[in-house]
Amino acid sequence: MNPETEAGAVCLSQTSVTRHNERTRTHRGLPIELLREIVLITFANYFPDLCIDPEFDTSWDDILSLLHASRLLRDITISILKYVLGDVFMDPQTQALRNYKPVIKELHELAVVHAKEPLEIVHEDAAYKAATQHHSDCLLSWHARAFGISVSIIRHGERSTRPLLYPESSRSVNAEITKLSKLHSVPSYITDTIFDSMNCFVLIHLFAHVKGIMLSRLCAMAEYFGSWIHRNRSVGIVTDIPSGIEAVSREYQAIxxxxxxxxxxxxxxxxxxxxxxxxxxxxxxxxxxxxxALSVYRCPPSFQDGDVRIGFCMEHRKDLLCMVLDESDILRPILDKDPGPPDTSDMPVYPALGATISAETHAEDEEEA
Known part of the structure; x- marks a missing residue:
């Protein structure tokens, strides 16, 4: 090997070693794809807490930690944040964050006010007004508002003075999310990892509450069915389900x-x-x-084959048990026992199909019972 060739080889070798050392020092030998996954998962845990949990401790900032870890991690973090936070909080030329601390504070304040107040009061809050005025291009802020609506309607919908505001606001916010996602061509991996994790966070936190409301509604419907099942004035086999019972049954199945x-x-x-x-x-x-409700669906032994109430009770009892499928472990010892017949003393008599029962007749039946 001539001196020039040898010198060139040494130079290339030194350059290769230098680049390898820089790579090792910059991201410690981890592939860029893996680093991106780490950043995405970090955001997937951080943003739901920040934007949804009113008790989240904002003193720890995952984003700043990533921005100051290394140049490569900063570049990866910025490449994701430009979709999540938008141009409002990031200079498109310098890729530097701007208004960062105020927006983080406002996003968390949105979670706090949605948890405390009905939507009409939320719309008068300073944090919501700030989001409306300054977060127009921030996809994360729109998602936070969408989730806030879900939280507010569950916790405060019943005492709201403007119940129609919830569906109206939800449609408006979701339309804006769709528009921004298309406008900025948000990659699916960001939607799937970050925003879907926020959906999951909300659903986990509200699932038991929603389930409790639904279960109470089903049990109230069972009480409504009780008089038709157990105090029916029809003589013999009941072959038709009345339209009123059928309508409530459809709502029952929808729930x-x-x-x-x-x-x-x-x-x-x-x-x-x-x-x-x-x-x-x-x-x-x-x-x-x-x-x-379970006892309501316990058919009396006097029911004859062909009575529609037998199938009705079996179907609705099965649906009711499906509602507590996840609680089967704690309920199994109780469910193994016969619930016994329902207490019919407070059940009104159900009139026969096509019959009209006067108030006096109803009173007589109640006395006989």
């Missing part, structure tokens, strides 16, 4: 389907383990009227 969809989203869409699915306590289940 069961809604909960099944929510549960499937947790288990399948968000890959939440069954043990992590939020559960109701035995006290909550009792308070909802679950065991009383």
């Amino acid at each position: 069961v389907s809604q909960l099944r969809i929510l549960r499937d989203r947790l288990l399948i869409r968000f890959a939440v383990g069954q043990r992590r699915v939020p559960k109701l306590s035995e006290a909550q289940i009792r308070e909802a009227g679950f065991f009383k």
